[in-house]
Amino acid sequence: MRSRGGRHTLTRTGGARLALAPAAVLALVLAGCSDGADESATSSAPPPPTxxxxxxxxxxxxxxxxxxxxxxxxxxxxxxxxxxxxxxxxxxxxxxxxxxxxxxxxxxxxxxxxxxxxxxxxxxxxxxxxxxxxxxxxxxxxxxxxxxxxxxxxxxxxxxxxxxxxxxxxxxxxxxxxxxxxxxxxxxxxxxxxxxxxxxxxxxxxxxxxxxxxxxxxxxxxxxxxxxxxxxxxxxxxxxxxxxxxxxxx
Structure with missing residues (x-):
């Protein structure tokens, strides 16, 4: 954030970082849920008969x-x-x-x-x-x-x-x-x-x-x-x- 003429403005770089942060968190959460679901589905499958x-x-x-x-x-x-x-x-x-x-x-x-x-x-x-x-x-x-x-x-x-x-x-x-x-x-x-x-x-x-x-x-x-x-x-x-x-x- 910079002060210009007594006004505070956001730089484009700082704004992009703030905008991307929630999206990155959401992606990580979704990825974690997806991986967990896949592991759960895999682990729940019964082994083939011996x-x-x-x-x-x-x-x-x-x-x-x-x-x-x-x-x-x-x-x-x-x-x-x-x-x-x-x-x-x-x-x-x-x-x-x-x-x-x-x-x-x-x-x-x-x-x-x-x-x-x-x-x-x-x-x-x-x-x-x-x-x-x-x-x-x-x-x-x-x-x-x-x-x-x-x-x-x-x-x-x-x-x-x-x-x-x-x-x-x-x-x-x-x-x-x-x-x-x-x-x-x-x-x-x-x-x-x-x-x-x-x-x-x-x-x-x-x-x-x-x-x-x-x-x-x-x-x-x-x-x-x-x-x-x-x-x-x-x-x-x-x-x-x-x-x-x-x-x-x-």
Whole structure:
């Protein structure tokens, strides 16, 4: 401000500074609000589901289904073993755990397709050259009780909860389905408790195929020392979720 002839006047420079000051303050305030809003929006967005989250989701879907169709196949199986399962196909329920289907196995060195019913802790098989199912003990045949695969806590569904270090694997299309792989490992004891074969002291690799959108477990592939020292693989394929299944004693 200068005095000229007794009058006080504002210089152009001083006036510009005073005029700009409120605008600058307003801009800073607006910028601060904008940044805060962006940070708040970013921080409030939920993180994407992890592989462990998807396994937990698939666990619930499988339990809720109550019944499924099952196909099991084995690869790289040792031919010098006298008793082992090669494949199986059938369907089962979870309440109670039960199975009705056909198991292809080597028993006492002889391969055979064996119609099998497992229910209420008992096993009935129709052995070659025998006209009807007979009640037998799975331990005598050297095979697991197939009904245990459908147990809602300790069966195949239990593997999902016990998978260690799960990570996303490949994503691919299988027909009309998009399948997301989840890979991890299973403790040997977990595998041997379920299938009654394998080295309980070793880890087994596991790969799940989960169908996107509904998160059904479509496949479970387990690789490891089922018959040490050989490394073998059993692959289970699940379908027909929730379709009616009736298992009765033969």
């Amino acid at each position: 592989a462990a989250d998807r396994l937990a989701q698939a666990h619930d879907v499988l339990v809720d289904a109550g019944s499924v169709g099952l196909t099991l196949t084995g690869t790289d199986l040792p031919e010098d073993e006298t008793s082992y399962i090669i494949s199986a196909e059938g369907a089962g329920t979870m309440e109670p755990p039960a199975f009705d289907g056909t198991i292809t196995a080597v028993i006492a060195g002889v391969q055979a397709d064996i119609p099998t019913v497992a229910l209420d802790g008992e096993l009935w098989v129709k052995l070659p050259y025998v006209p009807a199912h007979v009640n037998t003990d799975p331990a005598e045949l050297g095979v697991p009780d197939p009904a245990t695969l459908f147990d809602p806590e300790d069966g195949l569904v239990g593997l999902l909860e016990q998978t260690q270090g799960p990570e996303f694997g490949e994503r691919s299309r299988a027909g009309a389905e998009v399948v997301q792989q989840v890979v991890g490992t299973l403790p040997g004891e977990t595998v041997t408790d379920l299938l009654l074969v394998g080295d309980a002291e070793s880890e087994f690799d596991v790969t799940y195929g989960l169908v996107e959108e509904d998160w059904q477990v479509r496949s479970v592939e387990i690789t490891g020392p089922f018959y040490p020292p050989a490394t073998s693989t059993y692959t289970v394929t699940l379908d027909a979720y929730g379709e009616p299944v009736t298992v009765t004693q033969p």
